Amino acid sequence: EVARFDTRHELSAPLRYGAWTLTPRAVGRITAYDDDFADYSPQENDNARVWGGLGADLTTSFVRVNNQVDSSLWDVHRLRHIIEPTVSLWWADASLDSQDLPVFDEHVEALNEGSLLRLGLKNTWQTKRGGLGALRSVDWLTVDVNYVKASDDAPRPSRLGRAFEDRPELGSYGEFVQTDATMWLTDAVALTGFSVYDIDDETGTYASGGFFIDHGVGFSTYADLRYIDVIDSTLLPAGASYRLTSKYAVDGAVLYDFEDAEFQSTSAAISRRFPQWTVRLGMTYDDLRDDLGMSIVFRPIGLKPYDQRRLAIFPEERDYRAPESSPLAAP
Secondary structure (H helix, E strand, O other): OOOEEEEEEEEEOOEEEOOEEEEEEEEEEEEEEOOOOOOOOOOOOOOEEEEEEEEEEEEOOEEEEEEEEEEOOOOEEEEEEEEEEEEEEEEEEEOOOHHHOOOOOOOOOOOOOEEEEEEEEEEEEEEEEOOOOOOEEEEEEEEEEEEEEEOOOOOOOOOOOEOOOOOHHHOEOOEEEEEEEEEEOOOOEEEEEEEEEEOOOOEEEEEEEEEEEEEEOOEEEEEEEEEEHHHOEEEEEEEEEEEOOOOEEEEEEEEEEOOOOEEEEEEEEEEEEOOOEEEEEEEEEEOOOOEEEEEEEEEEOOOOOOOOOOOOOOHHHOOOOOHHHOOOOOO
């Protein structure tokens, strides 16, 4: 058993000049343990890690409206095209290397260090939907393409590159192109796709495609077929959530491995909503490790879900118009 204390703080200051926005930010994090892990890392005798990062994002946007587009088949009535280019620079360092810590939680111990450059181009096509007198603007299609290049001294724990705009330290570094797309066929049905092309290896390392369906009355489902080239594996995660009442909801998910023709993991949870809190009791079985785990989570109302892929099952948690909130948007 290990006791751990972890706190993360971020300061950012958007500076606007005309159509351009420069956002510098500084991040500090302290993680302390009641054990110095001498058996795990004999060369380290410190039981606290200080981690810090500095970065800046330069963004702008261009908008073009085409009122001539009208298609009943695609439920598209006019198009508003938003182009958002981004340039991001990031640098981070720590008093302890992540390789010298046992990884209890990848969002805490496995933080990246080194420098990172990200060039992004996000395209969003919006349209009008709704009946007469109730027309509203919604996202119809989003395509987000990012080129990522890390410094040579940055650790590369995996050939599966991944970049997160809001949390660069959680990504998997390297040189790669990442593409993320979401299409809302209707207000209730979305198609999603994601791919990673590794420039160093000159090959596609990851590809996925799936769907999300809001069936109404608090019931929603999703599935996502994923191919991981680096381990030649094809996986199918799928899940569903159902809001039983205004206070209680249940959700479950499975992960099926086509190579071994078996389920790798199964999970289920029940959530109870209180006036200021949501309490979630979950259970997960990992067939690969033959492990059974249980968890209980207390989350104040108003906070964003930590895992953006999690299905939102209470009204105040869901935002179907935001592509990053899709349960399939980020593998």
